[in-house]
Amino acid sequence: MQRVDAGLSVSGTARSRSASIRDVARIAGVSHQTVSRVINRHAKVSPATRERVQKVIDELGFRPNASARALANGDTQSVTVLMSDTTRYGYLATLTGIEEAARAASFSVGIVVIESGSSSHVRAAIENAIDTGGALVVVAFDKTGQLALREVPERIPMAAAVESPASAPPAGAPWCWIDDEAAARDATRYLLELGHPTVHYVALPSTTRSSRRTAGWRSALRRAGIDPPTPLQADWGALSGHEAGVFLSRDPGVSAILCGNDEIALGVLSALHAERRKIPGDVSVAGFDDEPQSAFYTPALTTTKLDFVALGRSCFATVTARLGGEHVEPHPVGTPELVVRASTGSPRRARS
Amino acid sequence: MQRVDAGLSVSGTARSRSASIRDVARIAGVSHQTVSRVINRHAKVSPATRERVQKVIDELGFRPNASARALANGDTQSVTVLMSDTTRYGYLATLTGIEEAARAASFSVGIVVIESGSSSHVRAAIENAIDTGGALVVVAFDKTGQLALREVPERIPMAAAVESPASAPPAGAPWCWIDDEAAARDATRYLLELGHPTVHYVALPSTTRSSRRTAGWRSALRRAGIDPPTPLQADWGALSGHEAGVFLSRDPGVSAILCGNDEIALGVLSALHAERRKIPGDVSVAGFDDEPQSAFYTPALTTTKLDFVALGRSCFATVTARLGGEHVEPHPVGTPELVVRASTGSPRRARS
DNA sequence: GGCGCTAGTGTGACCGGTCACACCAGAGGT
DNA sequence: ACCTCTGGTGTGACCGGTCACACTAGCGCC
Structure with a gap:
């Protein structure tokens, strides 16, 4: 009968069984429970024991098995x-x-x-x-x-x-x-301060009854005594921004467009270019998110940095x-x- | 002494222990091993037994515990x-x-x-x-x-x-x-067929000694009897593309730029705009990846769709x-x- | 000197699956 | 009638941890 040392197999097929808590215990001359206490930083272990066990753990490269732990205590x-x-x-x-x-x-x-x-x-x-x-x-x-x-x-x-x-x-x-509300309010206020008579908004789909981004935009306008125009509804992508942009570009009264995110803003930019409107000469555009690419759009996009991380x-x-x-x-x-x-x-x- | 039914607690603090394989076995009147065989679609279970066990599984909403399974068979x-x-x-x-x-x-x-x-x-x-x-x-x-x-x-x-x-x-x-090689070769050939005397390349950092994307670009040029210019080295971001773009825009001999990815291409586009070069009138630009936004760049970016999914x-x-x-x-x-x-x-x- | 207390340690069951193996009944062959 | 084979099922150990609890030795204290 032949026996293969699983731990040293060269072929790589036999996966060496890694050391368990009981292996460590046996070598360190303690009970498995003491090893458990050491790896869990339990208080009631004498420094001498702790050190001895830790040494064996290091030598064996022991790492507690996550599955076993999860099974035992549901964590x-x-x-x-x-x-x-x-x-x-x-x-x-x-x-x-x-x-x-x-x-x-x-x-x-x-x-x-x-x-x-x-x-x-x-x-x-x-x-x-x-x-x-x-x-x-x-x-x-x-x-x-x-x-x-x-x-x-x-x-x-x-x-x-x-x-x-x-x-x-x-x-x-x-x-x-x-x-979102503060972000939208600030961005809108900034556009108004530039001298725009009003700010149009291309909205993201909202999951709430009343989007705070839309509300922020609205409140900034109201505070400035302006009646907010109807916001345009887009989805999350540049294509829907493009469509909104085409629509807005045909209205000569539109001079500032705030967009629900940078992708929509990109779509709006592309539509404005297609319609030969100058940015920001004819129309100003701003987004939300500050994606890494936004600084390189044509022209570089004004936006609001949101800290997703x-x-x-x-x-x-x-x-x-x-x-x-x-x-x-x-x-x-x-x-x-x-x-x-x-x-x-x-x-x-x-x-x- | 008070005892709380863990399974029906309303407060939500006591996490109801979910059914185990042995619970199912007991109710179905079989051994736990038979249940195991049912959930693993083992062949040697009679249809009658299988059905009976399955019914109990469904009723109890039993789901095998992944940790236990992983522990038992290392899978x-x-x-x-x-x-x-x-x-x-x-x-x-x-x-x-x-x-x-x-x-x-x-x-x-x-x-x-x-x-x-x-x-x-x-x-x-x-x-x-x-x-x-x-x-x-x-x-x-x-x-x-x-x-x-x-x-x-x-x-x-x-x-x-x-x-x-x-x-x-x-x-x-x-x-x-x-x-990568075929992709770069095809893109380069396409640009040459448009009539460009040569194609410049802004390269991604390569992890290999010799990038296949660069090689593909080079071989397409050589096949057309053109001596490839020195490729520019960028990193992955638009900023480095922008820098490369500024450099290339100053060379009037540059009429076509192939970029390692769409982000670099975006940077190149922004640089060319800044330098008042017309795209594609003065310079053509192409990228790689076909990111969702690329269709909305100014101008819409020619690129190669790579199927990352x-x-x-x-x-x-x-x-x-x-x-x-x-x-x-x-x-x-x-x-x-x-x-x-x-x-x-x-x-x-x-x-x- | 006996008591309780506590720090430190060990014992065995248990988590919920899987595995190896034993077992049994009935079919089929001789 | 007996043996073998096989489909179907059950038994108990085991995976590698944790938990509850038992136990021991040493200490302070009356």
């Missing part, structure tokens, strides 16, 4: 991010923020892409998180995300990155958002707080910051 | 994606492809962002994947990814999305890539094949497709 130290099927900047930046914070806390991060059509896999993902004891972060900027958010049962540890809520959110709701970090902090049983009040994250570039300027004096 | 049904810290389109599209394929195979997807500075957490992530029995996909388009790739030991199930290799890759290397799917297929012990030959994925838009055209007849 997976993991977060699953639910996010809709998109390659948009804000989403990925948020994910990056979550991952960054999670890594610092040595949590692992899972990702599930949710598709608008079928919610069954969303439910599956949620259930999966539940029965592995994991936490959930839902990126719910859009309708698909909101639907997923609604599927999450009350009791499971969750946080959500959302659009600014229309009214004060339910106390204890684990929501994080960027202050901080938003992601905050989501993670919220969900871990809940995991620890702490109470977290919903709160906005970060301070939107207007970035002025070449796409906005004072309106040309009317010729008449 | 986590999970993939961890290692990806550098970026919000670039190609990366996220690749991730989307991986996730899509993984979801279809009911694998879970983890993500670890790798930072160029510290490789310790990369090692930690790899070890983690090893001792939970998970697989790895490394997105190694850039240097950071390549470094991570090198950290992965031979024996663990892995696939990598890479730049086209300079020479035939080692047999059995689990690499997937897009055919298919690349991601292929990475997943590769890694699962390896997980199953199959042999996979390294291979390119998808067919790059030139998308002609307004940023390229025939050169203006020389005035002289």
